[in-house]
Amino acid sequence: MLPVRKILEGKNNANIWSVPPDCTVFDALQLMAQRNIGAVLVMDDHMLKGIFSERDYARRGILQGRESKSTLVSEVMTREVFTVTPDMNIEDCMRLFDDKRIRHLPVVEDDRVVGLLSIGDIVHAIIREQSAHIQFLEQYISGI
Secondary structure (H helix, E strand, O other), rough: OOOOHHHHHHOOOOOOOOOOOOEHHHHHHEEEEEEEOEEEHHHOOEEEEEEEEEHHHHHHHHHHHHOOOOEEEHHOOEEOOOOOOOEEHHHHHHHHHHHHHHOOEEEOOOOEEEEEEEEHHHHHHHHHHHHHHHHHHHHHOOOO
C-alpha cells in the first residue's frame, strides 16, 4: 500500500494551515474560507493542541448559541487529535477515518507536524493508484 509520505509528496498544496488557541472562531473560519479548507490545526508554539473543523463550529458553536467573534477556537476545537506518521500507509489512514469517524489526520514526525491529510486526499491517492494499475494491465494485455 502507498505510504503517507508519498501522498504528502503528491499533494499540490503542502501548506499546513494553523491558528493559535486564542484565535477567534470567526478568524479561523475566515482563514478556512480563504484557503477553501475544512479544518485548521490549532498550534501553540509549534505544538499540536487540537484541530478545528467546520463540524466543530456547527456542533460546539452554532448549536450551542456561541458567537463566532467572541468565542476562542480553544473553546470549541477537538482536543483528542488522532495522528499518523509518514511511514504509515493508506490503509492505516482509512482505518482511522472509519473507526474514529474523522475527516482529517495530521502527519507527525519527531513530534513535529509535517502535513495534514484529509479523507479527500486519501480517496484521490487511491484513485490515482488504481488508474496506474489499470493502465499497466491494459498495456500488458495488449502487449505494448
